[in-house]
Amino acid sequence: MTNKEIEKKLESKNVKPTAMRTLVYKTLVDSGKALSLADLEIQFEKVERSTIFRALKSFEDNFMVHxxxxxSGSVKYAVCDDDCTCNIHDLHVHFYCTRCGRTRCMKELPIPEMKLPAGYTYRKAQFIISGVCPRCD
Amino acid sequence: MTNKEIEKKLESKNVKPTAMRTLVYKTLVDSGKALSLADLEIQFEKVERSTIFRALKSFEDNFMVHxxxxxSGSVKYAVCDDDCTCNIHDLHVHFYCTRCGRTRCMKELPIPEMKLPAGYTYRKAQFIISGVCPRCD
DNA sequence: TATTTAATGCAACACTGTTGCAAAGTTTAA
DNA sequence: TTAAACTTTGCAACAGTGTTGCATTAAATA
Structure with missing residues (x-):
């Protein structure tokens, strides 16, 4: 994804495309997997934790990442599909590899809707399957 | 559950029933919900974090809690059923109430088995549904 | 260009989880 | 029953994560 495309994407989601935000978002997209704050910190040694943190928050608030x-001890962030509104119907299973620590969106596996007992309200869900991924097996 | 019963339970799982362990386990059972290390610390002000921590670990290692x-930011521990081996087939959905912060085992909702793409090995799973519980609604 | 607004970097902080080590308590074996 | 061996507990310290207030810098607007 080119920088121009990233910038357009950010703008379309009402996030001003600063240099840092563009960089962080691009890194997430290019990596093809979910990254934690720590993962990103390692890649941009010169950039402040808090700056990356706030970039991620602005993405999250605007449904660009979930x-x-x-x-694993730290929350990871994965880029949303274009049409994602991060509600129940967009949710999919995530796979966590206990060997390499990589987390992958399993977009082909939507989270099954569960019939909750009376009185419970469903707002969101997380379904994480852990195991070993093909590249580690 | 009486102290005697707790002690027997611990012994049957090869965990020596010290005073602390009995107390911690009893608290978990009596509470009827999942408790975090911090939750337990509050209840036993005089007892060291690390002691409770190690008690929980010994329960976990011996399939007494999952x-x-x-x-929510801290891991909670819920007592297992008698026959639980904490493997895939014992797993159930957990419900997290975003109002009161309580976490409940939904034993009536087993985690559905998902067909993973080729190459992925299924080891364990967590399925958390967040929302509002009946007492908070 | 001057002014207002937003983004960044810095420092600090609370909290969670975890460990090494010494003290206290318990078990075992002589 | 006493000493030796082992286990549990308390204490202190630590690293990592997430988070915030505030000053500085950069960008947008009038």
């Missing part, structure tokens, strides 16, 4: 808590 | 990462 947080994935895969149990 | 950890639930509900996204």
């Amino acid at each position: 947080p994935v808590d895969d149990g | 950890p639930v990462d509900d996204g």
Whole structure:
């Protein structure tokens, strides 16, 4: 994805495309997997944790990324599809590889809707499957 | 559950029933919900974090409790059923109430088995549904 | 260009999870 | 029953994560 495309994407989501935001978002897209704040920090050594943190938050607030808590100890962020509104119907299973620590969106596996007992309201869901991924097996 | 029963339970799982362990396990059982290390610390002000931590670990290692990462920032522990081996077939959905922060085992909702793409190995899974529980609605 | 607004970097902080080590307690074996 | 061996507990410290207030810099607007 080119920088121009990234910038357009950010603008279309009402996020001003600053240099840092463009860079962070591009990194997420190009990596093809979910990245944590720490992962990103390592890639941009000169950039402040808080700056990356706030970039991620602005993406999250504007439905550009979704947080994935895969149990690794730090939340990872995965880019949303274009039409994602991060609600129940957009949710998919995430796979966490316990060998390499990579987290992948399993877009082909939507989270099944569950019939909750009376009185419970469904707002969001996380479905993480852990195991070993093909490249580690 | 009486102390005697707790002690027997611990022994049957090869965990020596010290005073602390009995207390911690009893608290988990009596609460009827999943508790975090911090939750337990509050209840036993005089007891060291690390002691409770290690008690929980020994329960976990011996399949007496299962950890639930509900996204609240701290892992909670829920007591297992007698016959639980904490493998895929014992897993159930957990419900996290975003109002009161309570986490409940939904034993009536087993985690559906998902057909993973070729090459992926299924080891364990977490399925957390967040929303509002009946007492908060 | 001057002024207002937004983004960044810095520093600090609370909290969670975790460990090494010493003290206290318990078990075992002589 | 006493000493030796082992286990559990408390204490202190630490790293990592997430988060915020504030000053500085950069960008947008009038």
